[in-house]
Structures are given as structure tokens and as C-alpha cells.
Amino acid sequence: MNQRVSTERIEHWIGGASVASGEAELRFGEVTNPATGEVIRQVALGGAKDVATAVAAARAALPGWRATPPMKRARVMMKYRELLETNREALVQLITQEHGKTLDDARGEVTRGIEVVEFAIGIPHLLKGEIAPQVGTGVDTYSIHQPVGVCAGITPFNFPAMVPLWMFPMAVACGNTFVLKPSEKVPSAALLLVRLAREAGLPDGVLNVVNGDKAAVDALLTHPDVNAVSFVGSTPIAQYIYSTASAHGKRVQALGGAKNHGVVMPDADLDFTVDALIGAAYGSAGERCMAISVAVAVGDVADQLVARLAQAAKALPVGDGTDPVAQMGPLITRVHCDKVKGFVDAGVDEGAKLVVDGRGLKVAQRDDGFFIGPCLFDNVTPDMSIYRNEIFGPVLSVVRVNTLEEAIALINRNPYANGTAVFTTSGGAARRFEDEIEVGMVGVNVPIPVPVSYFSFGGWRNSLFGDQHIYGPESVRFYTRSKVVTRRWSEGRPANATSSLVMPTLGQ
Ligand code: NAD
Secondary structure, X not given: OOOOEOOOXXXXXXXXXXXXXXXXXXXXXXXXXXXXXXXEEEEEOOOHHHHHHHHHHHHHHHHHHHHOOHHHHHHXXXXXXXXXXXXXXXXXXXXXXXXXXXXXXXXXXXXXXXXXXXXXXXXXXXXXXOEXXXXXXXXXXXXXXXXXXXXXXXXXXXXXXXXHHHHHHHHHHOOOEEEEEOOXXXXXXXXXXXXXXXXXXXXXXXEEEOOOOHHHHHHHHHOOOOOEEEXXXXXXXXXXXXXXXXXXXXXXXXXXXXXXXXXXXXXXXXXXXXXXXHHHHHHHHHOOOOOEEEEEEEXXXXXXXXXXXXXXXXXXXXXXXXXXXOOEOOOOOHHHHHHHHHHHHHHXXXXXXXXXXXXXXXXXXXXXXXXXXOEEEEOOOOOOHHHHOOOOOOEEEEEEEOOHHHHHHHHHHOOEEOXXXXXXXXXXXXXXXXXXXXOOEEEEOOOOOOOOOOOOEOOEEOOEEOOOOEOHHHHHHHOEEEEEEEEEOOOOOOOOOOOOOOOOOXXX
């Protein structure tokens, strides 16, 4: 039961100011603190009209911002970085309040977001093209990278600040303007991010926010003045975004869900591996697209691994994310918490061995919070629903296999392919794994191999629809269009110039 209904309202952010919805029929969503179950804010749910206002603001700001020298855009990013540091704790509090993750986890999220801004500061260098002088007599050829135009970003609930920061700093540094549609479950951190960007010197209209749900998303996907769409969220919606936006002529990158496997070899350092798996499976209550939700135990390591994982999982303190003792917080909504409990029920029914059962967990003074404790299954098989689905909760499944070859084949058959890791002390096994595994991001004794901001982030198969990964060098390609110029400057008319209808061959 929600104990209190707040009247604080979150509106849109368009043209450098907070703007109330202009829709004929006003709609609001409830923002809940998952640790207490309280409704703490209302958020405007925009539609086609609000999107049209925001896209018009972004379109109007485009010529001036596109013409701003990249070094000046970089200086805005430098200032922005400073302001994010100064306001780090305010962001952290908002993330924990609306998402539920622990304060320390939220601090890590903000750090990873700031790192993208740090990469964006290098934009003058990143935008440089190539030149080949004298491709013909008096003729030079060079490439330039120009902004795509108005870009849209649609983000999930699980990283309220980091995922928006994966997108718009790179987009605007490249000279684009941007409309962000944050998750309606966690809108406050994104709004603070855009306010700070304005304070850093980003001109009005360059960065806008339309809050909302499917109606706002659909309006962005079909608006003729939106040129590119970045999406991060679940696989079914990523597929929908990719097909709809590309059918409307837009460049699209749509990152989807995950089912990440951590392979434990018999020679792995078990103390280290158990610590790593516990963090990767239960950190952020399993609500990370890079969470490890399947441990693949190779050979005779399984019994010891399960015993140690069980001991560590049972000892994990769960509570309100603001409680300094808690290492794991609640799930995002009651509906999601019930869904995760339903998966655990199904795993038991299907014959997996539930070694640690977190379904009955109670957190003192948080009776209405959306809590479930860590759950650990052993003897999971690939046909079970707990293996086939992205549960997005604190549920770790152990699958037993005999060889590394079997582990690799299992992972390569899974429809998701976001991240994976191998734990081993054998260089040969690690090398084979990283070569043969068909997954976008690979860790060797690194449980959550999220690339640093100067590499790009993205999965394979159903974990990413589109050609370019997000942030890092690939995002410079995504947020720019290349143009190749072939130019002739010679003094006077070239001596041998004649009118010719033959295909030009400059180098002859
Ligand atoms: P979601 O797909 O439900 O929502 C993501 C965004 O899409 C939100 O802004 C939401 O408002 C919008 N949306 C939801 N339903 C829609 C619809 N029918 N039509 C149009 N728009 C719609 O995802 P979520 O629950 O917010 O986030 C969790 C999911 O995101 C998980 O599957 C997780 O793996 C994934 N994720 C992936 C990555 C990655 O990098 N691959 C990163 C973070 C999260």
C-alpha cells in the first residue's frame, strides 16, 4: 500500500526551462521510493504535443550549436564535469531515493557517467577527419564528420544518471541537439543532469527532456525532425524501437536486455571468484544489464562453489539503500518484485535446487518496501524458465557442465549476448574463451566488464539492435555523418584541361 501521495510535480525541460505539459489531456505517473513504498513525486507523462515542442526547440538550437567550434563545446563539457563533481552527492541521493540502490552503488554509477563526460572533452581531436593530399594533380581529398542533427535518447530505470550520461554528452559534444526521455520511474536525476548542463554553458534548446511513457516514445520515433535515436532498455522494447525508428528513416542504436554467464574453471581462485560473483549477481539487487545471473561451474568445482556462494549470499545485509550497513536494496516496484518471486517459484516447480531462498525476507521498519533477499539455485538446466528469461533480480543460477568447450557452447546458444566472464588461472583457457565466445563484452577474472569510457559499450545478438555501440569512439561515429570532399585548387586552369565525358581517374 502506498502510504502517502506527494504533490511534488516533475515537468518537462524544454528550451532551458521547466515547462508544464501542453497536452489537451494531462497525465501524470507516480514516482515511488522502493524502500518505503511511498509515492514521493508525480511526473508529467507527455505525448505528441510535448514532443513536438521539444523537438522544435532542439531544431531551433541546432544551427548555432553545430557552428560552435568543437573546442568551445569541449569547454562546456569541462565545466559540466566540474559541476557534476560538485553536485555528485545530490545526484546520488536522488538515484537512491527513486531507484533503491545503495548510496555507494549510486556513487559508482555517477562516476561511470562522469567518465563519459571526460571522454567528451576530447571531442576536437575525436572529430578530426583524414586528409590525402595530391590524390590527383592539384587535387586533395579529405573527410569531415558533421553532426547528425536532432538526436533522441530513451533510457531505462536501472541507471537513472549513468545511461543518460552515456548518450547526451557525446551527442552534444559532436554538435547535435538532444531530446531525452528518461524512465518515468526515476526521472529526477536526469532533470538535475540537464539543469547542470545549462549551468555549464549549454545553450538553451540544445538539451531537452520530455518525461513520459510509450506515448512520448512513439512520438519521438516517428517525428520527422528527429534524425537519430539511442535506446537502452529491455529486449522486446529495443526491437520495437529499432524497427519503428528505422522504418521512419532514423539512425538507431537500441541496447536490450541480458543473461550474463560467469564461467568458473576448476583452477579458479575460489575466494576471489566467490566475492566477484556475489557482487556481480546481487549488486544493485541484480538490476544491472551486466549482472551475472548464471554461474557456469566447470568440472569438479561445482560443490565447493555452491557451498561458498550460499554462505556469502545468506550473509548479505539487505535494506534501505540509505542504510550504510545495507549492501543490497529493494527492487524497483512491487509488480517487479512479485514477478521476480514468481520466477523463483517457477524454478522450484521446474526442479532446480533452491539453495538460498530470499522470498520471505523482511526488512525492519520497511514493511512496505519492495524487498526480496538473495536467491541461489543449483542444478539449473537450459530449458528452465529461470535460465531462459532475464529475471532482473537477485537470483543466481548455477549450471553444471563438464568442460570449457561445453560452457562456451552454452553461452553461444543463448539469445542474449551482452557480457560474460571467465574465472581461471590458466592463460590458455582465458585466451580460448575470449576468442571463441560470441558476446560483446568479455571479462577475464573481471566479473562486470563494462568498458571504460574510451572504449565503447555494447552486446551482440538480442542485446543490441543496430551497428554502433554506445559511448566511446563508436558513439562519435553514431552521432556524426561523414562527408568526403575532393577539391582542386590550382593556379589558373590546369594546362592539360579538356572537356571529357570519361569517368575521372584523378591519380593517372
Ligand atoms: P524498459 O524496456 O521497460 O524501458 C526502457 C524505456 O523504454 C523507458 O524509458 C520506458 O518508458 C520506455 N518504454 C517502456 N515500454 C515501452 C513501450 N511499450 N513502447 C515504447 N517505449 C517504452 O526497460 P526498464 O525496465 O526501464 O530497464 C530494464 C531493462 O533495461 C533490462 O532489460 C536491462 O537489461 C536493460 N538494460 C540494458 C542495458 C544495456 O546496456 N544493454 C543497460 C541498462 C538496462
